[in-house]
Amino acid sequence: MFDSEDIQKQIDALDYSIELLKDRRTQLRQELYSKEWKENRFANDKQTKRIAEFFRALGFVIVDLKSDSQNEDDLFYRLAKQIWEFYKTDQRVKDFIKELSKIEAKTTFLYPTDTWGHEERNRLNNLCKTMQDNRWITINKSEADTVLNVTSRLTPETSKFLDGGWAESITRFLINKTFSVFIKKRKMFQKKIFWNVQIKRFGSVNANDMELDVVVELNDRFYIFETKSGVIEFRKMFDKADLFDRDGESRFILCSLDEKWRPYHFKPHLLYPLPELEERWKLLLSKDFKGEIAETDTIEA
Numbered sequence: 001m002f003d004s005e006d007i008q009k010q011i012d013a014l015d016y017s018i019e020l021l022k023d024r025r026t027q028l029r030q031e032l033y034s035k036e037w038k039e040n041r042f043a044n045d046k047q048t049k050r051i052a053e054f055f056r057a058l059g060f061v062i063v064d065l066k067s068d069s070q071n072e073d074d075l076f077y078r079l080a081k082q083i084w085e086f087y088k089t090d091q092r093v094k095d096f097i098k099e100l101s102k103i104e105a106k107t108t109f110l111y112p113t114d115t116w117g118h119e120e121r122n123r124l125n126n127l128c129k130t131m132q133d134n135r136w137i138t139i140n141k142s143e144a145d146t147v148l149n150v151t152s153r154l155t156p157e158t159s160k161f162l163d164g165g166w167a168e169s170i171t172r173f174l175i176n177k178t179f180s181v182f183i184k185k186r187k188m189f190q191k192k193i194f195w196n197v198q199i200k201r202f203g204s205v206n207a208n209d210m211e212l213d214v215v216v217e218l219n220d221r222f223y224i225f226e227t228k229s230g231v232i233e234f235r236k237m238f239d240k241a242d243l244f245d246r247d248g249e250s251r252f253i254l255c256s257l258d259e260k261w262r263p264y265h266f267k268p269h270l271l272y273p274l275p276e277l278e279e280r281w282k283l284l285l286s287k288d289f290k291g292e293i294a295e296t297d298t299i300e301a
Helices: 004-038 049-057 075-087 092-101 118-133 156-182 234-244 274-288
Strands: 060-067 108-112 137-139 147-152 191-201 210-218 221-228 250-256 270-273
Touching: 049 060, 049 191, 049 210, 075 092, 075 118, 075 156, 092 108, 092 118, 092 156, 118 137, 118 147, 156 191, 156 210, 156 221, 156 274, 221 234, 234 250, 250 274, 270 274
Parallel strands: 221 250, 250 270
Antiparallel strands: 060 191, 108 147, 137 147, 191 210, 210 221
């Protein structure tokens, strides 16, 4: 039997060993993270080095991203803009494409348009024609002009896009549109736009731990945009905002296609209804870069 003093000595020795092991674990992790960073292609690319360093400071490494140096005139981007122009005048198009996105491939989909006006019906037919031209659907002959008859040829990727992914493309479109006005005569601004930014924590075994819709690098600031076309899991969004909202360095902006969600629902963070994104972000830039936009510009909360 050990007496109390011997037991305490053994406990102290174990505590010391544990501390040594913790120190060694920390050292090994730092070596692993350093190796992971040095081998990361985005950390070594001049175009992505700043954004890589931004995420590194938060404990993340970039796994993949797309950038504004890539061709934006792809089908998804063009189709998203076509849907958006339609949506601004008739929001029923959102319900149509969402229902269509649920239809399995090779299945016929009948959609009544008897409550639609002649002009709106033509616009819907033009949208379907674009999708047919790109082999997303087949338009079938219908017995009535007020029933749209199509057969789905959607893939998991195109279904996801119609289910709400198009709104993410619109966020990028509106960001670019705002920049074309805001930066046009302001040569002091250097901007880069990244989207589908996949990141993971250093040492993570996952393919990625998080994907961000759009990240804007503007001079020495970063703006992270997340777009939701339907239900918003606010707890998850608050967690992201708490991580990325860093005064003077970065902002997290939640965009909602559903206008029932107002800025006060996400306070103290930023929530912009998508139809108001251009105006609200322009005013935010005015605040972040004082003097660049007239201080008389106002907008309701």
